[in-house]
Amino acid sequence: MSKSFPTKAGAAAWARALEAQIDTADLSPAIRDLRTMTVADLLRRYEEEVTPTKRGALYEKARIKFMLGHKVAEERLGSLSGAAVARYRDDRLKTVKPATARRELVILRHVFEVAIKEWSIPLPGNPVKAIKVPKDSEARDRRLEHGELAKLFGAIGPRTAWYLRPFIILAIETGMRRGELVSLAWAHVDLKKRTAKLPTTKNGRPRIVPLTPRAVEVLSSLERSAARVFPVKEDAVNLAWQRLRSKAGVEGLRLHDLRHEAVSRFFEYGLSIPEVALISGHRDLRMLNRYTHLRPETVAEKLAQALQEPS
Numbered sequence: 001m002s003k004s005f006p007t008k009a010g011a012a013a014w015a016r017a018l019e020a021q022i023d024t025a026d027l028s029p030a031i032r033d034l035r036t037m038t039v040a041d042l043l044r045r046y047e048e049e050v051t052p053t054k055r056g057a058l059y060e061k062a063r064i065k066f067m068l069g070h071k072v073a074e075e076r077l078g079s080l081s082g083a084a085v086a087r088y089r090d091d092r093l094k095t096v097k098p099a100t101a102r103r104e105l106v107i108l109r110h111v112f113e114v115a116i117k118e119w120s121i122p123l124p125g126n127p128v129k130a131i132k133v134p135k136d137s138e139a140r141d142r143r144l145e146h147g148e149l150a151k152l153f154g155a156i157g158p159r160t161a162w163y164l165r166p167f168i169i170l171a172i173e174t175g176m177r178r179g180e181l182v183s184l185a186w187a188h189v190d191l192k193k194r195t196a197k198l199p200t201t202k203n204g205r206p207r208i209v210p211l212t213p214r215a216v217e218v219l220s221s222l223e224r225s226a227a228r229v230f231p232v233k234e235d236a237v238n239l240a241w242q243r244l245r246s247k248a249g250v251e252g253l254r255l256h257d258l259r260h261e262a263v264s265r266f267f268e269y270g271l272s273i274p275e276v277a278l279i280s281g282h283r284d285l286r287m288l289n290r291y292t293h294l295r296p297e298t299v300a301e302k303l304a305q306a307l308q309e310p311s
Contacts, residue, residue: 002124034078034122042077042121043068046111055204063104077123082130089131098134105133142257143264144172148250155248161240163230166218168258173215175262175280177202178237178255184229191216198281207281263288 005011047064051057067073072088085108092101109128115121149168156165170181180198188197194211196219201207211219222229230237241255259280266276273285282288 035076037077037121038073039075039077039080040068040073042111042115043073045119046114050110050114055200055202060107063107067104067108077121080123080127082127085127086131089134093134099136102134102136109133140254140257140260142253143261144253144258148248148253151248151250152244155244160244161232161236163232163237164240164244166222167230167237169218170215171255171258172262172265173212173218174209175259175266176209177259179234182228182230182232182234182237185227186224186229187227189219189229191220201281205281205283207278209279 003011003014005014043064047061051060051064054060067088070088070091072084075084085105088108089101089105092104105128109126112123112126112128116123116126149172152168153165167181170176171178174181174196176184176196176198180201183200184196184198188199190196191211194216196209196211196215197206198209199206219229225231238255245251245253263276263280266279271279273288277283277285277288280288
């Protein structure tokens with residue numbers, strides 16, 4: 001508890017009065033609650049009231065469930081300190097990657113923020129802000145190497161999932177995320193205007209993706225036998241991708257790397273930053289930069305063309 005005063009005498013008088021209240025337990029109900037309330041109480045309320053409003057609610061519930069099973073959940077709010085959160089961080093870093101520990105601490109930090117600002121829990125501060133949070137993972141720079149796409153398509157056989165080839169092509173041609181492609185509905189595809197609308201995206205904002213001629217060609221070739229372009233589940237796509245990648249002998253390439261490939265190609269085609277952001281849906285230019293991995297040889301070719309003397 002803290003308060004500012006114009007004079008030292010006034011501050012000292014307030015402190016003495018407050019200490020007297022503490023000695024006689026004559027505190028406000030909210031402050032007394034800190035003696036009995038625990039981190040678990042905040043986590044459960046957050047899970048019930050805040051988590052359901054998020055698109056990643058399922059994943060967040062799993063992380064909260066783990067935190068509830070850790071000793072940090074037993075900490076009483078009245079004696080909670082950054083040291084308790086630091087112990088949780090150190091315990092997690094023994095078994096998970098820094099990026100995973102960071103995501104969990106970000107949730108915990110928001111739990112305390114909501115408790116202070118919206119639930120009027122009189123915490124003296126946010127204990128997560130008192131510790132060093134692990135850094136985010138390094139941006140991946142994996143792109144399709146020469147011949148890898150041919151290997152992937154060459155490994156597609158009669159027993160391969162029918163949707164995998166068009167799925168891969170559209171991922172490269174549109175820059176859509178796996179979940180966005182899976183949820184893409186035919187009702188939102190306009191081949192005449194060459195656009196595809198995504199009403200729900202990761203950042204919560206809808207976007208309209210302009211389609212390349214190749215994307216239009218692929219979509220035109222697919223049967224409209226269901227409401228969605230790809231009437232399958234995300235897990236099925238992921239498993240089919242892993243089997244294909246293994247069969248093709250393409251190591252270290254994730255399905256999400258095709259989004260990196262797409263964004264990088266858009267810049268190599270000469271599109272501007274706003275134009276690429278329109279397609280990819282990035283609102284943060286720093287994140288867009290994480291997805292951009294231009295090939296030095298491509299830039300060298302552009303420089304040669306730009307600096308070539310006219311004949």
